[in-house]
Amino acid sequence: MANLLNDKKPIYVQIKDWLADQIIDETIETHDKIPSTNEIVTYFKVNHITVSKGVTQLVEDGILYKKRGVGMFVEEGAREKLLKVRREEFVEDYLKPMLDEAEKLELTKEDIQQLINNRGDQ
Template structure:
């Protein structure tokens, strides 16, 4: 397995997220051709079925579309879809657990804001 991948998430999810990240950061834009499954297999040194599963999820979500015999491409509005989905997931995956822990630690909103500012580099 490639050093680019980790054991925290299933590999197909990591590949799916890798492609999604490229769309979100606009490395890939609408109607751009995405790397073929064979190219991704070679890059990550993983099984073809694993890569196909990650790519298929993006197709099913309407983020990628296939042109038979040509390849996969970024669907129109894909970035907007991915951002909406990630924002929704952000609350459940990061914000709620953080607020629960902050409550246990008796941190105020002001305490949390200071921590954010320091770690973002806004204030020291």
């Protein structure tokens, strides 16, 4: 499954995002056990340290918690935390640059809304 990974971000970030995506789309729910580090290593065919770094970041962010000798689990409220961060990133990474470009192109709010509405028809 290494083909799921790309060169755009560090691999540990992609693994962290892959787990976060599963929490956001509720494939993995609150208090569910996530795949073990060894399972993720086998799945992506990457280094154990790389996987550990991604998982550790999720622990530090309060998304996962560890049960000693059992594994890692999804923390209460993890989905909401992830959604909040992703929404903030969406505004910074996509919305602000789009609005800056729209301003350069002299597009009005109505023009932008029309473009969004028309995109839904495609």
